[in-house]
Amino acid sequence: MMRLLRWIDGQLGLSRLARKEVVGKIFPDHWTFMFGEIALYSFVVLVLTGIFLVFFFKPSAETVTYGGSYAPLAGVPMSQAYRSLLDISFDVRGGLLIRQMHHWACDVFLAAIILHLCRLFFTGAYRRPRQINWLVGATLLIMAVTNGFTGYSIGDDLLSGTGLRIAFASALSLPLIGEFLAFLIFGGNVPNPAVIPRLYALHIFLVPALIAALLATHLGVLVRQKHTNYPGPGRSDTAIVGSRFWPAYAVKTSSFFLFVTAILAALGGFVQINPVWLYGPYFTGAATTAAHPDWYFSWLEGGLRLMPNWHATIYGYLIPQPFFAAVLVSLVSFGILYAWPFVVEKVTLDLDVHHVLGRPREHPVRTAIGTAVLAFFFVLTLGGIDDTLALIFGGRVSPLRDILRGLALGFPLFAAGVAYLVAKRLSGRPLPSDLGSGPPDHTGPDEPRTRASD
Amino acid sequence: MAAGKDSPATRALAFGLLLIAIAAAIALAVAYWRDAGTPVLGGLLALALASVAGGLAVWSRAYIPHEIVTGPREPIASPEEEIEALSSDIVRGANSVGRRRFLLAGLLAFTGAAGAAFVSLLRSVMGPSPQWTLTHTSWAGGVRLVRRDGSPIEADKMPEDSIVTVFPEGHIGDMASETVLLRVKPGILKLPPERMAWTVNGLVAYSRICTHAGCPASQYYDTQHVLACPCHQSTFDILDGGRPTGGPADRPLPQLPLGVDDTGHLIALGDFPTPVGPGFWSWSR
Numbered sequence: 001m002m003r004l005l006r007w008i009d010g011q012l013g014l015s016r017l018a019r020k021e022v023v024g025k026i027f028p029d030h031w032t033f034m035f036g037e038i039a040l041y042s043f044v045v046l047v048l049t050g051i052f053l054v055f056f057f058k059p060s061a062e063t064v065t066y067g068g069s070y071a072p073l074a075g076v077p078m079s080q081a082y083r084s085l086l087d088i089s090f091d092v093r094g095g096l097l098i099r100q101m102h103h104w105a106c107d108v109f110l111a112a113i114i115l116h117l118c119r120l121f122f123t124g125a126y127r128r129p130r131q132i133n134w135l136v137g138a139t140l141l142i143m144a145v146t147n148g149f150t151g152y153s154i155g156d157d158l159l160s161g162t163g164l165r166i167a168f169a170s171a172l173s174l175p176l177i178g179e180f181l182a183f184l185i186f187g188g189n190v191p192n193p194a195v196i197p198r199l200y201a202l203h204i205f206l207v208p209a210l211i212a213a214l215l216a217t218h219l220g221v222l223v224r225q226k227h228t229n230y231p232g233p234g235r236s237d238t239a240i241v242g243s244r245f246w247p248a249y250a251v252k253t254s255s256f257f258l259f260v261t262a263i264l265a266a267l268g269g270f271v272q273i274n275p276v277w278l279y280g281p282y283f284t285g286a287a288t289t290a291a292h293p294d295w296y297f298s299w300l301e302g303g304l305r306l307m308p309n310w311h312a313t314i315y316g317y318l319i320p321q322p323f324f325a326a327v328l329v330s331l332v333s334f335g336i337l338y339a340w341p342f343v344v345e346k347v348t349l350d351l352d353v354h355h356v357l358g359r360p361r362e363h364p365v366r367t368a369i370g371t372a373v374l375a376f377f378f379v380l381t382l383g384g385i386d387d388t389l390a391l392i393f394g395g396r397v398s399p400l401r402d403i404l405r406g407l408a409l410g411f412p413l414f415a416a417g418v419a420y421l422v423a424k425r426l427s428g429r430p431l432p433s434d435l436g437s438g439p440p441d442h443t444g445p446d447e448p449r450t451r452a453s454d
Numbered sequence: 455m456a457a458g459k460d461s462p463a464t465r466a467l468a469f470g471l472l473l474i475a476i477a478a479a480i481a482l483a484v485a486y487w488r489d490a491g492t493p494v495l496g497g498l499l500a501l502a503l504a505s506v507a508g509g510l511a512v513w514s515r516a517y518i519p520h521e522i523v524t525g526p527r528e529p530i531a532s533p534e535e536e537i538e539a540l541s542s543d544i545v546r547g548a549n550s551v552g553r554r555r556f557l558l559a560g561l562l563a564f565t566g567a568a569g570a571a572f573v574s575l576l577r578s579v580m581g582p583s584p585q586w587t588l589t590h591t592s593w594a595g596g597v598r599l600v601r602r603d604g605s606p607i608e609a610d611k612m613p614e615d616s617i618v619t620v621f622p623e624g625h626i627g628d629m630a631s632e633t634v635l636l637r638v639k640p641g642i643l644k645l646p647p648e649r650m651a652w653t654v655n656g657l658v659a660y661s662r663i664c665t666h667a668g669c670p671a672s673q674y675y676d677t678q679h680v681l682a683c684p685c686h687q688s689t690f691d692i693l694d695g696g697r698p699t700g701g702p703a704d705r706p707l708p709q710l711p712l713g714v715d716d717t718g719h720l721i722a723l724g725d726f727p728t729p730v731g732p733g734f735w736s737w738s739r
Binding site for chain 2: 170180182192225239241244246267316322397
């Protein structure tokens with residue numbers, strides 16, 4: 001041990017830092033802190049399963065005739081990409097498991113990021129000095145969504161082909177630059193043979209590299225700034241309370257990583273996801289009803305469906321509906337997301353450094369705003385599956401669409417009101433004792449002391 | 455110190471879980487070689503990983519001391535003098551560079567030139583010219599309408615209330631040219647005279663690409679004479695020039711001018727009058 005450490009230290013001289021910031025790093029304990037970990041571990045699973053898939057996937061639009069072991073599609077002409085996806089699913093041993101784990105890991109990755117974002121928002125973790133990590137995290141969210149899209153678009157099945165057409169129309173809708181932007185991204189009108197190799201390069205190289213770099217930044221900033229603490233005895237802006245990385249936290253989080261992977265393996269093994277062989281290959285003119293994108297895209301689809309058929313004309317130039325329904329909605333959403341910490345600072349004039357989180361009940365206005373935003377996106381998400389909802393409830397789509405339009409405006413206000421009142425009602429109540437990892441018997445920031453937990 | 459409940463039962467549990475994990479991992483290898491199905495492979499992998507996770511959790515609870523420690527948080531921000539010193543170093547450095555104004559101007563000019571070169575390269579990435587591609591299809595005067603299988607269409611053989619997807623001859627599968635051909639009772643078409651001239655005895659053709667977001671408007675409700683797009687539920691009245699009647703679409707489906715050639719087969723008299731598919735900035739230019 002000593003020889004190895006001496007060798008490393010001889011090269012880098014980092015022993016003191018490693019002892020303080022890695023081995024001795026203090027990790028506060030709270031269940032809401034696990035969302036970020038789930039996101040990180042899902043990303044690890046995404047990379048590992050993705051490396052496996054790269055060996056078998058062929059990113060080519062070239063037409064071939066299917067001759068694999070899935071009988072219903074025997075002799076059907078299809079793209080090389082779709083064919084290789086069928087091969088992975090039916091003819092590569094373990095391929096379907098890995099493919100489904102990859103897809104599930106993506107859905108879980110996005111869900112964990114959103115929950116993590118909610119935790120940060122509702123506890124005020126975006127205040128100084130964590131604005132920088134808020135910005136990095138928001139960019140990570142965009143990159144994750146982007147890679148989800150490029151991932152399910154390269155399979156060249158019926159659904160992905162339709163999704164690409166809609167994405168092309170949305171890029172095309174931008175004023176002034178839309179035509180150039182859409183062609184720059186897709187290399188021409190969609191579909192065309194350049195699309196799959198292009199999105200594949202983004203999917204397996206460019207975007208994952210960006211995600212990895214942003215994740216490293218995110219974690220680096222976290223180490224530099226240390227974790228936040230929920231309020232409790234001993235926790236303050238000058239002291240952090242938790243368990244050390246080595247060995248307690250390291251063993252616990254290793255166990256958690258294995259557990260997350262186990263869940264993803266079980267999902268991949270037992271729960272079918274994106275059964276592309278049922279959709280069939282993409283061909284011109286085909287589309288199906290009740291076709292939906294992955295869950296994290298449904299809000300954009302909902303915008304496209306719920307927004308009335310407005311367009312704008314400026315000096316004879318057209319700004320079509322998808323610009324308002326999809327592009328503007330996302331620009332405004334992410335714009336607000338990025339600006340939020342700075343807007344709050346301008347309003348509250350709170351420029352202080354905060355390391356202790358606020359509980360949602362103590363900040364009813366913030367809680368109400370966050371709830372309203374979640375309610376709005378919830379209604380948009382429902383809007384993205386309005387045809388399926390109409391099927392389920394046995395009604396027609398158009399009245400349901402009117403109801404959802406009303407809800408998109410009304411439900412956020414209602415939800416905000418309820419959240420405000422509940423927060424007001426609960427505020428000042430004693431905190432449940434399960435917060436954090438139990439009260440330490442020591443306060444004061446000066447020297448670290450230890451104590452056995454019970 | 456250990457938080458542990460170090461009992462024989464705990465030891466047995468931790469060890470048992472590890473044994474299950476080992477067994478599941480071996481079974482996974484065997485299952486792979488015997489080509490077991492996806493649920494078996496996934497289930498065994500999940501069992502192996504979850505058992506190790508459980509074993510580690512038990513181990514950690516029983517044998518690893520769970521100290522709750524309090525550590526100091528040093529202020530993150532540097533003292534004001536440090537920031538000032540950094541700032542003045544940067545400014546001083548910049549000033550010494552900035553005194554050579556002509557060099558700086560040269561550097562700026564180069565950046566502009568390199569930028570122009572870079573933008574030119576992007577032109578290759580864009581593929582074909584957007585304006586031309588978006589405003590033209592493979593339809594032209596005299597081009598025959600053919601079905602997906604390549605067969606041309608005899609004008610008087612198509613039954614009333616029938617519908618077929620057609621392409622320009624030689625361009626089957628070309629997305630932008632995809633067209634829907636319908637035959638209705640000639641009397642019920644509500645087209646202005648100049649558009650009536652684009653129909654042949656109740657045969658009328660429209661671009662099949664939804665003008666909202668570019669999905670195919672592939673569903674036909676023959677009692678209402680409505681074409682619907684399955685993606686966002688836009689509807690178009692085919693009797694009334696492809697006018698949008700519901701959903702997010704706001705422009706009609708472009709109508710294809712139809713005619714008949716000497717052999718009695720349907721031909722196009724020209725391209726669509728307006729761009730097909732979703733709208734864009736210079737749509738009407």
